[in-house]
Amino acid sequence: MPDFSPILTRWQFLLSALSVTIYISLLSIAFGFLIGIVVGALRTYGGRVVDSVLGFYVDTMRSLPQLVVLVWTFFAFPLIVGFSMSSTTAGIIGLSAHLGAYVAETVRAGLTSVRRGQMQAALALGMSRLEAIHKIVLPQALIRMMPALGSLCTYAIKDSAIASVIAVPELLRQSQIVVGQTYRYQLVYTTLMIVYFLICYPVARGVDRLYRRVAHLGSS
Amino acid sequence: MTAGWSLVWDNAGRFAEGALLTVELTVVTMLLAIPGGLLLAFLRLSRWRLIRFAATAFVELFRSTPLILQIYWVYYVLPSFTDILLPGLAVALIGLVCNISSYNSETFRAGIVSIRRGQWNAGLALGMNSAQVMLKIVLPQAAMRVLPALASTWVSLFKDTALVSVIHVGDLAYVALKIRTETFVILPVLNAMAVGYWLMGYPQAKLVDWIHRRYKVAE
Amino acid sequence: MNAPARVGADQPPILTFENVSKRYGGLQALSEVSCQVNRGEVVCMIGPSGSGKSTLLRCANALETLEGGRITFDGADVHAAGGDARKVRQRMGMVFQNFELFPHLTVLRNVTIGPTTVLKLDAATADARARALLAKVGLSDKAGQHPAALSGGQQQRVAIARALAMEPALMLFDEPTSALDPETIGEVLSVMKALADEGMTMVVVTHEMDFAKRVADWVVVFDQGRVIEQGPPKQIFEAATVQRTREFLSHLGWHGESIAEVAKSG
Numbered sequence: 001m002p003d004f005s006p007i008l009t010r011w012q013f014l015l016s017a018l019s020v021t022i023y024i025s026l027l028s029i030a031f032g033f034l035i036g037i038v039v040g041a042l043r044t045y046g047g048r049v050v051d052s053v054l055g056f057y058v059d060t061m062r063s064l065p066q067l068v069v070l071v072w073t074f075f076a077f078p079l080i081v082g083f084s085m086s087s088t089t090a091g092i093i094g095l096s097a098h099l100g101a102y103v104a105e106t107v108r109a110g111l112t113s114v115r116r117g118q119m120q121a122a123l124a125l126g127m128s129r130l131e132a133i134h135k136i137v138l139p140q141a142l143i144r145m146m147p148a149l150g151s152l153c154t155y156a157i158k159d160s161a162i163a164s165v166i167a168v169p170e171l172l173r174q175s176q177i178v179v180g181q182t183y184r185y186q187l188v189y190t191t192l193m194i195v196y197f198l199i200c201y202p203v204a205r206g207v208d209r210l211y212r213r214v215a216h217l218g219s220s
Numbered sequence: 221m222t223a224g225w226s227l228v229w230d231n232a233g234r235f236a237e238g239a240l241l242t243v244e245l246t247v248v249t250m251l252l253a254i255p256g257g258l259l260l261a262f263l264r265l266s267r268w269r270l271i272r273f274a275a276t277a278f279v280e281l282f283r284s285t286p287l288i289l290q291i292y293w294v295y296y297v298l299p300s301f302t303d304i305l306l307p308g309l310a311v312a313l314i315g316l317v318c319n320i321s322s323y324n325s326e327t328f329r330a331g332i333v334s335i336r337r338g339q340w341n342a343g344l345a346l347g348m349n350s351a352q353v354m355l356k357i358v359l360p361q362a363a364m365r366v367l368p369a370l371a372s373t374w375v376s377l378f379k380d381t382a383l384v385s386v387i388h389v390g391d392l393a394y395v396a397l398k399i400r401t402e403t404f405v406i407l408p409v410l411n412a413m414a415v416g417y418w419l420m421g422y423p424q425a426k427l428v429d430w431i432h433r434r435y436k437v438a439e
Numbered sequence: 440m441n442a443p444a445r446v447g448a449d450q451p452p453i454l455t456f457e458n459v460s461k462r463y464g465g466l467q468a469l470s471e472v473s474c475q476v477n478r479g480e481v482v483c484m485i486g487p488s489g490s491g492k493s494t495l496l497r498c499a500n501a502l503e504t505l506e507g508g509r510i511t512f513d514g515a516d517v518h519a520a521g522g523d524a525r526k527v528r529q530r531m532g533m534v535f536q537n538f539e540l541f542p543h544l545t546v547l548r549n550v551t552i553g554p555t556t557v558l559k560l561d562a563a564t565a566d567a568r569a570r571a572l573l574a575k576v577g578l579s580d581k582a583g584q585h586p587a588a589l590s591g592g593q594q595q596r597v598a599i600a601r602a603l604a605m606e607p608a609l610m611l612f613d614e615p616t617s618a619l620d621p622e623t624i625g626e627v628l629s630v631m632k633a634l635a636d637e638g639m640t641m642v643v644v645t646h647e648m649d650f651a652k653r654v655a656d657w658v659v660v661f662d663q664g665r666v667i668e669q670g671p672p673k674q675i676f677e678a679a680t681v682q683r684t685r686e687f688l689s690h691l692g693w694h695g696e697s698i699a700e701v702a703k704s705g
Contacts, residue, residue: 186300
């Protein structure tokens with residue numbers, strides 16, 4: 001039985017690191033989804049110019065590694081705008097901007113997969129386009145895209161670990177500090193693998209389960 | 221700021237080497253991860269429960285944990301199991317191949333399973349055995365189905381290679397960050413890094429879009 | 440002999456089509472279509488598939504645009520620049536071939552969403568109105584369920600209730616029974632007939648010739664984007680003046696039985 005004391009004696013330190021991981025994951029999911037829904041809807045309904053301009057943002061984020069986005073946001077962006085930000089703030093901004101592009105693509109695919117007749121039926125009742133999108137098309141699209149959106153959520157949690165590179169005090173980074181103090185590489189990294197697995201796997205399965213129960217609400 | 225940009229041009233050679241390594245890592249990983257993914261897919265469809273379970277556990281482990289952690293894990297933990305000290309590049313490759321094979325196995329498994337049962341039956345009814353049906357009927361159709369997903373995974377992989385920089389493997393990200401640390405020049409160097417990835421990644425992303433459009437599955 | 444006056448001829452028509460033309464890609468979907476709908480009238484539009492009937496309907500409530508001609512509703516141009524298409528659509532109800540119920544909402548919410556969102560009614564009024572309408576179409580017990588749990592005929596009846604909840608002046612039916620199993624067609628047609636008997640102005644694109652014969656006050660026959668003939672059902676089904684009309688009807692198995700005979704056969 002391996003000696004877990006290096007971890008157990010630092011449980012408060014590591015627990016707070018875990019809470020930072022959860023915190024930045026949740027925030028980047030929240031902001032990423034917000035950005036993604038708005039961008040995805042604008043690209044679908046906003047006309048060609050809007051589609052191209054926002055397409056540039058989306059395709060750029062698809063071309064840049066998360067690591068590059070995070071490093072650039074923390075080190076380069078402050079030099080351009082003139083004020084500095086904490087590593088955690090930079091981390092959330094970088095993660096949200098990157099995730100938002102993928103959410104936008106998913107939302108766009110979802111919106112176009114909803115039958116045209118649904119939009120027509122909503123307009124025929126006298127709704128404005130905005131009302132029709134907001135109340136009729138978007139809800140169905142989000143339900144249909146639940147599996148894809150769920151897997152983006154797990155991506156967000158996994159990518160939060162990359163924020164360790166810009167010294168955000170999340171779980172990976174703080175664990176590396178413990179490794180630095182104790183030289184217990186195997187113990188710490190193996191435990192980390194288990195911890196991340198215990199977070200991400202249930203999220204993925206949970207979304208699957210939820211989707212199976214509500215899928216009929218999205219088929220038109 | 222011209223002082224900064226001239227620094228970038230002076231180091232163009234190093235940037236280029238880094239970019240080259242990024243590309244090499246991507247290509248070699250995918251070359252290994254396609255057979256790797258196929259192997260895992262077949263193991264997951266095996267008749268024996270134990271093999272299915274082991275393969276599934278492997279795949280789920282690599283899909284539910286961060287790649288950056290997997291790279292650290294292979295780097296620090298694997299040597300103690302095997303007593304071999306591997307160079308950073310090999311470690312990076314092992315981590316990437318295990319990770320991408322896992323994603324590919326899902327893609328292949330879904331592709332194989334998506335071929336309608338009727339196709340199997342048609343092949344068997346002609347008198348072929350299971351292997352022949354798999355090779356001549358199911359796999360060729362599955363190949364077309366999986367191409368869009370594989371293309372997306374390829375671009376993901378290309379971006380993931382940036383993570384090998386954390387174990388000091390000299391890809392584009394590592395080179396850029398090293399130059400920044402050496403010279404304290406920040407903005408031009410980081411911009412150059414971003415532009416470098418963008419120039420390589422953007423066409424790939426567009427190509428993936430084209431592949432998705434071209435190979436749309438029509439039932 | 441004087442033909443009997445059309446229903447509602449003593450008042451100005453509620454809906455007019457004047458030389459309406461429309462292209463769809465390379466195809467001329469509608470060419471110089473002219474006809475009118477009077478208040479309280481049931482107008483059935485028949486003709487081969489692809490002859491433009493459904494397109495005309497979607498032009499009537501501005502879901503589609505026109506290339507030529509004019510459509511007026513209550514005297515006002517539907518497609519006027521700067522006009523409010525939404526106001527027109529509020530006063531016209533539309534029932535679609537594929538029902539198009541909103542799958543993520545309950546049956547009740549499907550019927551109340553128009554009144555609450557568009558007419559800005561308060562929830563209680565909208566609720567009461569919806570329940571009354573669901574009772575009218577015979578589906579009170581389905582109020583809390585989702586569309587996926589309903590049969591096609593039930594969904595279409597809910598769709599009719601949804602359109603009626605807006606208290607429209609005119610109902611547009613776009614092949615309402617074409618996507619239904621034969622067993623459920625009857626229940627939808629009954630609801631539509633009851634609506635007609637109450638005096639609702641209806642424009643119905645349909646292939647159900649029995650229905651057209653029994654319920655229509657006026658029949659418009661389309662072919663390849665044009666109106667080839669229009670008149671009372673007696674004329675169209677018993678004594679069509681245009682050869683093409685007779686061809687179309689006989690192709691459907693209709694051999695000129697009189698309307699009285701059809702009514703007798705049940």
